[in-house]
Amino acid sequence: MVLGAHDGMASTARPDTSQPHIPVLLRSLLDAVAPVDGTWLDGTFGAGGYTRGLFDAGAAQVIAVDRDPSVFELASEWAGQYGERLVMQQGVFSQMDSYAQNLDGVVLDLGVSSMQLDEAARGFSFMKEGPLDMRMSQSGPNAGTNAADLVNTAPESTLADILYLFGEERASRRIARAIIRARTEAPIITTATLAAIIEGCLPRAKPGQSHPATRSFQALRIAVNEEYKELYQGLMAAERALKSGGWLAVVTFHSIEDRMVKRFLQARAGQAGRANRYVPEVQAEPPQFILKPRKSISADAQELAENPRARSARLRVAKRTEAPSGTIDAKAIGMPQLKENKR
Secondary structure: OOOOOOOOOHHHOOOOOOOOOOOOOHHHHHHHHOOOOOEEEEOOOOOOHHHHHHHHHOOOEEEEEEOOOHHHHHHHHHHHHHHHHEEEEEOOHHHHHHHOOOEEEEEEEOOOOHHHHHOHHHOOOOOOOOEOOOOOOOOOOOOOOOHHHHHHHOOHHHHHHHHHHHHOOOOHHHHHHHHHHHHHHOOOOEHHHHHHHHHOOOOOOOOOOOOOOHHHHHHHHHHHHOHHHHHHHHHHHHHHHEEEEEEEEEEEOOHHHHHHHHHHHHHHOOOOOOOOOOOOOOOOOOOOEEEOOOOOEOOOHHHHHHOHHHHHOEEEEEEEOOOOOOOOOHHHHOOOOOHHHOO
8 A cells, every 4th residue: 555644654553433333453454564655555445444544544546445345335435536536446455466567555454344244245254143254256257266166165174274374273174074064964054054063163252262163164264265365466466567665564363364474574685594594694685675573563552442343363564675576485584385286
């Protein structure tokens, strides 16, 4: 995303909390990248909260990317006020460098949007009865296979690996066995049916604990949308699309995503270190990013009071250097990979 302060003080820009969707860590992001100007790419447009925040802070132009075409229909009520300054691009952020070059900034807010969770027909939530879908794009080239197809056709070992690697579910094998047993009797086609199967495998949640199906639904959603692969490729695409001095800002909501972003930025900033101190040091390449700040940013007390969803969020920010872009192996940044997809 691109920020350009009208008065040179981008840090004074604040998110409009009167909106139904409150962008997580927007205030912290604007503070970190101030002053804001130029052209930014919002790679996870969603409800448009980051895009509007960037414009309010002074962005000259924002290229809004989302794989879900329905979000652009919802934005039609307010998008016209920005005219040609707002460019809407249906697609995936892993291809952002084909949409734009020489960007002043890129912002990625990872995970599923509250709009998608609230719509039962999308099949993301175990709290709402709906078809077992989970696709972020239900049409077009990026639609892919839905969750029902995966749950009803994948081998038991693959289901167990998905639940463990993508959702960090310790009872993955038990749940996978239960899914296989259930689908032999009847196809699993609704969120409620799947949630009930998972609940039957796990102890009842204690007060304050998350729903037993939380990790499994997260894992299946990530698998359906290839979210880790998209993030891995998107980080490299951002490196290619940003100009020298451009900003990369990524908001994550769980440990695996944050680990991937952290390791990518550390490696590209020349701070990954050596696995073995006895191995002769190789002449390091010029770093592609500078970490600003070096550590992640979490929500402060004010934001937690305004938006409890921010509790698990982490923001990492880095500034692009003049060094040529390159590539990095998925294993080097800790991307979980199913056995059949490992290289």
